[in-house]
Amino acid sequence: MLKYQNISTSILQFLRRQIVCGKIKGGERLNENQLSAELGVSRPPLRETFRILETESLVRTTPRIGTFVTKLSGPDFNQICDFRIMVESFAVQQLKTIGIKELPGLERLVEEQNAVKIPKKFIDDEQKYTLFWQFANFHIELVESAGNSYLTQWYRGLASNIARYQYLFFFQPGSIAKDLKDHTQMLALIKSGQFHEAQTFLNAHLEYQRKKLMQTLSRFEASDTGTI
Incomplete structure (x- = not known):
């Protein structure tokens, strides 16, 4: 039992x-x-x-x-994007402040992402969900790397709601490949001590997601179904 x-x-x-x-x-x-x-x-x-x-x-x-x-909406997602940019950018700034370049947890995640073979056809929803979190966890691990337990708790508290929006976009053509490329580049910038460049690149990555997901949300809202 x-x-x-x-x-x-x-x-x-x-x-x-x-x-x-x-x-x-x-x-x-x-x-x-x-x-x-x-x-x-x-x-x-x-x-x-x-x-x-x-x-x-x-x-x-x-x-x-x-x-x-709760319903998904454009205004809600815009606020989430602002929140993510603020928190994740601060995390990178903290890494610079405390002088951390080596991030074994983040490096392991990126290695696993690069080793993933994306199936042409998924067996079931569980397989899709597992793959999704292999990539979504990159941002959680980045925030945790800053070593601020309150920041981590705050971010983790909204991680599932953030994931609802990410999931809409993640399986669109080219999205996984772009995530993999961007995550690899962000890690390389941090490891080489280019923190300002890492922040700029991270913000561009998140703004790209904002743009693409707002387009997706607009299509849902245009369908006038009342739910997403």
């Missing part, structure tokens, strides 16, 4: 993945009774999961009405 904590963790990972991948769409209500029956769990761990997802900005709970997945 699974321990209560393990059950709660499993529910959280499952629902988080479903939301990030778009299986559960923005605006959709999370029915407590239905999920309890489908997942074979009691309500307390579900409610705890909803609470955590709300801290990650993935859901909103309205008393006596219900819990709903």
Whole structure:
């Protein structure tokens, strides 16, 4: 029998993945009774999961009405981009301040990314999700490398919400190859002590994502479905 904590963790990972991948769409209500029956769990761990997802900005709970997945939107994504540029650029500045050039965790990630063989056809959504996080974790690791635990906690708290937007763009033609090239270049600049150039390159990388994702979001909004 699974321990209560393990059950709660499993529910959280499952629902988080479903939301990030778009299986559960923005605006959709999370029915407590239905999920309890489908997942074979009691309500307390579900409610705890909803609470955590709300801290990650993935859901909103309205008393006596219900819990709903937050919708994706252009204005929200613009704010996220501003946040990422501020935090990640500061992380690079911190690396310069404390004189760190060697980043073994980031280097390992880039090596793994370069070794990945992108399948022509994915077996299932789990394979796609795993590949996505191999690349998305680059930015989390970059922030963690700055050694500021508060900054890391803050960034990780929004990582899943950031991922929802990234996931929309990640599998578009050419996106993975560009990510790989940019991550490799950013790491090289940091390792060579070119921190200002690394900041400039990082900002350009994030602004490129902003531009491409805003185009994607505009297409969704033009469809007038009410959800993304």
